[in-house]
Amino acid sequence: MxxxxxxxxxxxxxVAGVGAAFGYAPREAVQGNVQRIMYLHVPAVLTAYLAFAxxxxxxxxxxxxxxxxxxxxxxxxxxxxxxxxxITIASGSIWGKPTWGTWWTWDARLTSTAVLFLVYVxxxxxxxxxxxxxxxxxxxxxxxxxxxxxxxxxxxxxxxWRALHQPATILGPEPSPIAAPIxxxxxxxxxxxxxxxxxxxxxxxxxxxxxxxxxG
Amino acid sequence: xxxxWSYVFAAYGLAGVVLLAYWRRLAGRAKSLGxxxxxxxx
Amino acid sequence: xxxxxxVVWKDVLSERRSKESLxxxxxFSILLLFVFQFALGxxxxxxxxxxxxxxxxxxxxxxxxxxGRTFLVERENDCWEGLVLxxxxxxxxxxxxxxxxxxxxxxxxxxxxxxxxxxxxxxxTGVLPALSLVLALGTLGLAAVGTLFGAITAQxxxxxxxxxxxLLPAVVPILLGSVSATQIVILGQPLxxxxxxxxxxxxxxxxxxxxxxxxxxxxxxx
Numbered sequence: 001m002x003x004x005x006x007x008x009x010x011x012x013x014x015v016a017g018v019g020a021a022f023g024y025a026p027r028e029a030v031q032g033n034v035q036r037i038m039y040l041h042v043p044a045v046l047t048a049y050l051a052f053a054x055x056x057x058x059x060x061x062x063x064x065x066x067x068x069x070x071x072x073x074x075x076x077x078x079x080x081x082x083x084x085x086x087i088t089i090a091s092g093s094i095w096g097k098p099t100w101g102t103w104w105t106w107d108a109r110l111t112s113t114a115v116l117f118l119v120y121v122x123x124x125x126x127x128x129x130x131x132x133x134x135x136x137x138x139x140x141x142x143x144x145x146x147x148x149x150x151x152x153x154x155x156x157x158x159x160x161w162r163a164l165h166q167p168a169t170i171l172g173p174e175p176s177p178i179a180a181p182i183x184x185x186x187x188x189x190x191x192x193x194x195x196x197x198x199x200x201x202x203x204x205x206x207x208x209x210x211x212x213x214x215x216g
Numbered sequence: 217x218x219x220x221w222s223y224v225f226a227a228y229g230l231a232g233v234v235l236l237a238y239w240r241r242l243a244g245r246a247k248s249l250g251x252x253x254x255x256x257x258x
Numbered sequence: 259x260x261x262x263x264x265v266v267w268k269d270v271l272s273e274r275r276s277k278e279s280l281x282x283x284x285x286f287s288i289l290l291l292f293v294f295q296f297a298l299g300x301x302x303x304x305x306x307x308x309x310x311x312x313x314x315x316x317x318x319x320x321x322x323x324x325x326g327r328t329f330l331v332e333r334e335n336d337c338w339e340g341l342v343l344x345x346x347x348x349x350x351x352x353x354x355x356x357x358x359x360x361x362x363x364x365x366x367x368x369x370x371x372x373x374x375x376x377x378x379x380x381x382x383t384g385v386l387p388a389l390s391l392v393l394a395l396g397t398l399g400l401a402a403v404g405t406l407f408g409a410i411t412a413q414x415x416x417x418x419x420x421x422x423x424x425l426l427p428a429v430v431p432i433l434l435g436s437v438s439a440t441q442i443v444i445l446g447q448p449l450x451x452x453x454x455x456x457x458x459x460x461x462x463x464x465x466x467x468x469x470x471x472x473x474x475x476x477x478x479x480x
Contacts, residue, residue: 018228034220037227044231063476083238087231094227098220118427125423129416135479139410142473143424146403149469150428153462157431160454161438196235203242210249 003206006199013192017043017185025185034098041091043190044084045113047197049151051081052120054201056148059141068212069205071137074144076204078123080197085117108155108162115154119147133212279327280365283320287370290316291377305378310440313374314433317393318400318426320366325404326421328355329412338413341478348475352405356470359401367393388443392452395459396436402466403428409477435459 021039028035058074061067092110093103104110123143130136178186294312298304305312332338341351371389374380382389407424411417439455449456 032220034223036224040227040231063473080238083234087234090230091227094223094230098223115427115430122420122424122427126410126420129414129420135413138476138479142406142410142469142477145473146406146428146466146469149465150431153431153458153465157434157458157462160458161434164438200239200242203239203246207242207245207249210246214249214252 003199003202006195006202010192010195010199013188013195017189017192020185020188025181026179028182031099034095037091037095039185039189041088041095042186043193044091045088045109046190047193048081048084048088048113048116050194051077051084051197051201052116052148052151055081055120055123055144059144059148062137063141063145066134068133068137071133071141072205072208073201074137074140075127075208076201077197078120078127078144079204080200082117082120082124084193084197085113085120088113089117106162108159111162112155112158115158116147116151119150123147279324279362283324283362283366284369286323287316287320287366288373290319291370291373295377302378306380309374309378309380310437310444313370313440314396314437316370317363317367317397318429318433320370321363321397321400321404322422322425324362324366325359325401325408325425326411326417328359328405328408333412348478349471351478352409352470352474355409356401356405359405360397363397363401367397382444385443385446388449388452389440391449391456392436392439392443392459395456395463396432396439399432399459399463399466400429402463402470403432406466406470406474406477409474431462432459435462 017039021036025036025039027033054077055074058070058072058077061070062074089110092107092113096105096107096110097103123140126143127136127140130139294316295305298308298312329338329341332341344351371382375382404425407421407428411421411424414420435455435458439452439459442452442455443449
């Protein structure tokens with residue numbers, strides 16, 4: 001099955017990515033090895049954004065066509081989206097403890113990501129509360145569309161809000177300038193996470209389809 | 217700066233556990249649905 | 259034709275609401291004032307420092323109550339199908355409900371401002387025009403999302419739980435922008451200083467309104 005192949009490909013890519021993160025990528029000069037968390041944190045947030053773009057796509061697709069496949073896509077992308085967002089927050093927080101001394105600062109990216117997390121957890125909660133498939137799909141689609149449209153607005157509002165209260169931190173999550181091995185490791189991990197996301201979305205979609213067949 | 221490997225492992229470990237748990241949940245559901253759906257020729 | 263719809267809805271809502279929601283919301287605002295004071299303690303400086311945040315906290319809490327009830331009348335009186343089956347552009351209903359909500363919030367906000375003036379010894383007279391602009395932009399955004407999500411959660415058993423859970427993350431930019439702009443304006447600084455925030459609020463309002471207008475008909479399908 002193509003799905004199995006995708007799964008194994010994702011596993012392979014993840015092994016390569018983690019291996020690169022620990023073995024190939026250099027020890028960063030300023031932060032030390034703690035910086036390796038970034039090879040998890042940055043790809044995770046990028047993958048989360050991709051997931052929510054898929055939610056947006058599925059939401060619009062359903063409202064326009066009413067084909068259940070679009071709604072299946074939206075749900076299938078939202079679940080891993082929330083997971084990757086959670087991983088982003090957790091890894092960012094864990095990175096922050098030795099670096100900044102606290103588990104949480106109201107740093108612009110962490111805060112924006114936390115808001116994103118809350119929005120899509122709400123999305124999943126909403127879905128859980130409606131049994132009728134069409135109504136559930138429509139309600140979720142509207143919430144999903146607003147949630148995605150809100151992403152840039154949240155980003156800027158939090159960024160400006162932070163600028164008011166704190167000078168720019170010296171230690172950004174990404175080292176700069178970005179050396180080639182670091183960039184390469186980031187890219188490999190990002191690709192691996194993307195493959196994993198696609199696999200999870202496909203698998204979740206398959207489950208939804210099976211469930212509908214059983215119910216129908 | 218000290219290396220703080222424990223933090224690195226904690227972050228990766230957490231991510232790995234969560235993703236693995238989610239995947240296992242999916243795989244479990246797919247399996248039970250597949251077993252039920254044998255007669256429908258899925 | 260659509261305008262007629264909106265006006266009709268507005269009047270109908272105002273009339274119905276003035277009996278139930280308005281009184282309760284005003285009283286709720288008074289209670290909030292006491293709660294804020296008790297939560298922050300007797301030092302006046304603390305309350306004054308937190309003033310913009312407290313104001314918007316009050317507005318949002320009142321808004322949660324007010325917006326959550328947007329479609330209560332229709333639901334309780336079995337009129338939901340009436341909404342669903344009404345001919346023409348459903349977005350007119352959204353705009354009508356939105357206008358009603360904005361009016362309701364305007365009254366609540368005015369009352370809360372007066373209460374703050376009285377209880378905390380503050381004076382807004384100098385900054386009132388600028389403050390009103392910030393309030394208007396912020397309230398519009400809150401109501402735009404609140405009316406839309408109010409319709410979505412209207413039919414759910416768990417609406418009292420789910421409505422705040424959906425609304426609060428969605429209006430984070432409104433909260434941030436409004437509090438920041440209020441902070442600037444209340445200190446008597448020129449409106450231009452808050453320009454960036456006002457533009458953010460206006461942009462957010464526009465996005466929320468467009469999404470609301472475009473998607474409301476899908477919510478109202480039954």
